[in-house]
Amino acid sequence: MNTEGLIPTVTSIGGGFFIGVLIGFFVKKIIKIMMFVAGGIVALLLYLQQQQVISVDVDKIGASSTFIFNSVASYFDKMTQTGDMATLGIPLAGGLSAGLAIGLMKG
Numbered sequence: 001m002n003t004e005g006l007i008p009t010v011t012s013i014g015g016g017f018f019i020g021v022l023i024g025f026f027v028k029k030i031i032k033i034m035m036f037v038a039g040g041i042v043a044l045l046l047y048l049q050q051q052q053v054i055s056v057d058v059d060k061i062g063a064s065s066t067f068i069f070n071s072v073a074s075y076f077d078k079m080t081q082t083g084d085m086a087t088l089g090i091p092l093a094g095g096l097s098a099g100l101a102i103g104l105m106k107g
Contacts, residue, residue: 016095023096024103 049056 020099
């Protein structure tokens, strides 16, 4: 059995998996922090509105959040259409995607 071609493939799968786990863990933590901050801002706005210090236009906030969501979604669509993962090769891309999934679940 020829092991010369097997070693780079195994290290590519392992390295991609490890990097994917780290990226998944990092992304999950950042999303939790962002949701905590956004919830605090919304709670503060609602409290100030209840105290009649400010007036909040809920329709404008809904329109703004929809615009932000659509912008982020279109950015991810553009990012997946470039085909950057295709240049990495199947072992690295497979290990990276598996590690990313595990990092997002376990983080």
